[in-house]
Amino acid sequence: MAAQKNVKLSSGKMMPLLGLGCWQSPPEEVAIAVETALDAGYRHIDTAYNYLNEEAVGKGIHAWMNKAKGASKIINGAVRKEIFVVTKLPMIGMYAGGIEEYLRKSLKKLQLDYVDLYLVHSPIGFKGAAHDKDLMPKNKDGLVNIDYGTDQIAVWKEMEKMVDLGLTKSIGVSNFNEKQLRRLLAIGRIPPAVNQIEMHLEFQQLEMHKFCKENNIILTAYGPLGSPGRQYLNDSYKPQLLNNALVKMVADHHKVTTAQVLIRYWIQRNVVVIPKSTNKGRIQVNGDVLGFQLTEQEMEALLGLNKGPSCRSFRQYAMIPGVKEHADCPFFV
Ligand SMILES: NC(=O)C1=CN([C@@H]2O[C@H](COP(=O)(O)OP(=O)(O)OC[C@H]3O[C@@H](n4cnc5c(N)ncnc54)[C@H](OP(=O)(O)O)[C@@H]3O)[C@@H](O)[C@H]2O)C=CC1
Numbered sequence: 001m002a003a004q005k006n007v008k009l010s011s012g013k014m015m016p017l018l019g020l021g022c023w024q025s026p027p028e029e030v031a032i033a034v035e036t037a038l039d040a041g042y043r044h045i046d047t048a049y050n051y052l053n054e055e056a057v058g059k060g061i062h063a064w065m066n067k068a069k070g071a072s073k074i075i076n077g078a079v080r081k082e083i084f085v086v087t088k089l090p091m092i093g094m095y096a097g098g099i100e101e102y103l104r105k106s107l108k109k110l111q112l113d114y115v116d117l118y119l120v121h122s123p124i125g126f127k128g129a130a131h132d133k134d135l136m137p138k139n140k141d142g143l144v145n146i147d148y149g150t151d152q153i154a155v156w157k158e159m160e161k162m163v164d165l166g167l168t169k170s171i172g173v174s175n176f177n178e179k180q181l182r183r184l185l186a187i188g189r190i191p192p193a194v195n196q197i198e199m200h201l202e203f204q205q206l207e208m209h210k211f212c213k214e215n216n217i218i219l220t221a222y223g224p225l226g227s228p229g230r231q232y233l234n235d236s237y238k239p240q241l242l243n244n245a246l247v248k249m250v251a252d253h254h255k256v257t258t259a260q261v262l263i264r265y266w267i268q269r270n271v272v273v274i275p276k277s278t279n280k281g282r283i284q285v286n287g288d289v290l291g292f293q294l295t296e297q298e299m300e301a302l303l304g305l306n307k308g309p310s311c312r313s314f315r316q317y318a319m320i321p322g323v324k325e326h327a328d329c330p331f332f333v
């Protein structure tokens with residue numbers, strides 16, 4: 001793999017444009033997946049408290065770091081600086097004191113002193129978790145216990161403290177809409193460096209892209225392959241990108257796979273992209289995207305596949321009863 005391409009965050013830190021996604025990567029597979037990815041040249045790993053696999057992700061990171069350092073066992077030295085680790089604040093941690101508590105829990109699981117980027121996973125919190133794996137606590141009616149009082153500004157001020165404490169190098173958000181980003185930009189001592197949202201060729205988030213460019217916020221594209229491995233809600237849009245005819249034509253022209261085109265496209269648009277795989281071969285091929293360049297004409301044609309918000313496929317949280325009544329709805333829009 002050619003040297004990694006990075007993008008500069010508003011924090012001044014460099015973030016690799018390609019990362020390995022880890023949602024739905026079972027703990028028993030993800031340690032090897034992370035090590036395989038780092039061996040293949042990835043330098044960025046994306047996980048979350050909610051993915052319940054941070055310990056195994058940490059194992060993979062340390063296996064690679066130890067290998068890279070040879071016999072030496074220094075945990076957080078120069079080799080640590082080679083890689084960019086992202087994790088996320090769970091919805092159940094969005095209360096006073098919860099941000100530090102959950103970041104420390106994540107760091108302990110990952111066996112790291114700091115992460116490179118800590119993201120607020122969602123603009124809406126949940127409350128009343130019975131224990132720290134109760135990610136979707138229920139109220140007395142059996143419905144997800146939405147915290148209608150989630151105070152994004154208070155959460156953000158605590159996120160800023162995490163930078164001051166050295167527990168994370170940069171901070172950002174995920175699934176935030178423009179109104180929510182504006183709110184943080186208006187009050188933040190540290191502006192959000194990143195917004196991680198669903199982005200794929202049929203749902204290119206052009207308005208959000210423009211807004212973020214104007215405000216020096218870097219976008220990370222989740223679900224770039226259309227997230228084919230997940231269970232869709234009955235009425236959710238199912239992107240069929242890996243066998244799209246135009247993508248196939250472009251892939252054939254470059255003698256690469258359709259997945260490589262779906263990934264490379266975002267790198268050329270300066271959008272961070274985090275395809276998930278736990279399959280060794282697919283991790284390696286997905287990561288081999290720095291040795292070819294899509295032409296301007298191809299980029300234009302691929303831009304033409306965008307159909308906008310009707311192709312949003314992640315709607316799980318928006319469908320939770322009661323979310324629509326939250327002041328921060330429309331969710332994810
Ligand atoms: N902030 C948020 O709310 C969200 C963040 N994310 C992040 O973004 C990452 C990526 O999104 P995700 O939803 O996983 O979807 P992706 O679009 O990355 O698709 C992943 C799926 O595609 C399969 N796959 C991977 N490579 C190939 C290939 N070359 N050919 C065919 N199939 C392939 C994987 O299976 P296999 O493993 O078998 O290869 C897996 O089932 C997540 O893992 C997570 O880190 C995702 C959703 C929401």
Ligand SMILES: O=C1CO[C@H](CO)[C@@H](O)[C@@H]1O
Nearest residue numbers: 023048121314315316317
């Ligand atoms: O990161 C995530 C992966 O997608 C899931 C399904 O919507 C969410 O739980 C979560 O936000």
